[in-house]
Amino acid sequence: MSEFLTYFQLAWGHVLDIKGFDHVLFLIALALPYGFKDWKRLLLLVTIFTIGQTLALLLSFFGIVIIKLLLVEFLIPITILITALFNLFSVGKSYKGNSINLIGIVTLFFGIIHGLEFSIYFKSIIKGSLSDKIKPLFEFALGIEVAQILIVLVVLIFSYILQNFFRFSKRDFTLVFSSFVIGVVLPIIIESAIWN
Template identity: 55%
Template sequence: MSEFQLYFQQGLYHVLDINAYDHVLFIVALTVPYVFKDWKNVLLLVTLFTIGHSMSLILAVYDIISVKSSLVEFLIPVTIFITAVYNIFRANKSGKKDNVNFLAFTTLFFGIIHGLGFSSYFKMLVANNSGDKLVPLMEFALGIEVAQVIIVLIVLLLSWAVQTFLRFTLRDWILVTCSFVAGVVVPMIIHNRIW
């Protein structure tokens, strides 16, 4: 297996791992207010999330930043909860009417938090790589981006199917999906070891 395949697959599986569903929940909550015609906005947000994720990995790999894992493990479900609740309160408005700058900044910041949750493992993964650590990071980020686009496509397809065949409104789809996501992460917040 080539190094590219190794790091690309690690990024892909980092997101699609059934045991690491927090990443999937965040992408679902981020995507749910949008429909296929809004694909540029969704792609922008997902890419900003990947950039934020990668920024924190760079900072951790080069020992520029170190954050207690218990704090990060608490903040990750909080970011998911905030995103879901934001969408619940904005459910009557389409994704186009949102302040793109606010969403872009928030998504980038949340990406930094999520990246910190994986930074220790990634640091260990590239520790044996005597060369440049940026190339493996870019390969890993590409895997993350591809996995996130897969999730986005699934969410958009589900949204289309639910709205077309079950006659849900976009508002109802957002309320049901984001309520489910929020319900999943509340126990993660309450039972976190930070308390």
């Protein structure tokens, strides 16, 4: 049980790390257009993101995907920017009739990119054969999923409060906070070491 808690807590620390706020920022951008009534769709997207991260760790363990950390650190804010821009351009449009296929595929790809960043550290702390790494990997994935659901729940509660008590429209809420996310990630992209 203590080993489970170790990797579960490691996942929480990874998601909720204040210094590495990119994970939280992506989840905020992902959740902004949704409300409590959309919980199934949002839970599916969060799970797809977790699957992408877990897949990235597996691909990294097998040596199938090897990518430079500098490139991954550049692509992560790009994924956040794309998600926030998507919110701006699709604000006010209904998601009910839309297929989740495109958004799901993009979310899976973004999960893979985010997972590649952590794979370098994760491989360094888990030693042994591949079979020794599978159980900790899934314990870590469960921790990631629970932490992400917590963040999304906080966004939904915040959205609900602003819309129902302060009379923010869903459109304004999505526009304002997507713009905020863009304002946070643009300087990260501009100042990226990849341009040097």
